[in-house]
Amino acid sequence: MFSHGHDYNVALPVGYDESKHVGERMLALVAKRAGVKFESLRLGQVAGPIAPENGAWIKSEWVPNLIQTSKSLRCIPDALMDVDWIPSDILAHVIVDRTHQDHEGI
Structure with a gap:
């Protein structure tokens, strides 16, 4: 899918949307370090x-x-x-x- 990288402005400025974006970025980082594929579907x-x-x-x-x-x-x-x-x-x-x-x- 599409990746917005580290642009935190893609999430609406409310806790729910921001927490989804932060969680997605955390999982992407862990997947990269572990050498596994990761994809987030929003x-x-x-x-x-x-x-x-x-x-x-x-x-x-x-x-x-x-x-x-x-x-x-x-x-x-x-x-x-x-x-x-x-x-x-x-x-x-x-x-x-x-x-x-x-x-x-x-």
């Missing part, structure tokens, strides 16, 4: 699977909660923010494929 929003046999969307996530609340209130929001979704079962295949790729030169 995900946005992961949706429930496409195939029902692969499980269900976690009900505590914001979209299932929004749907349940909208049903209870009998109204829905006028607009929602734009989100790029990836279904969890598709994401699992992507991660497996990347794990088995030859990453020389990346």
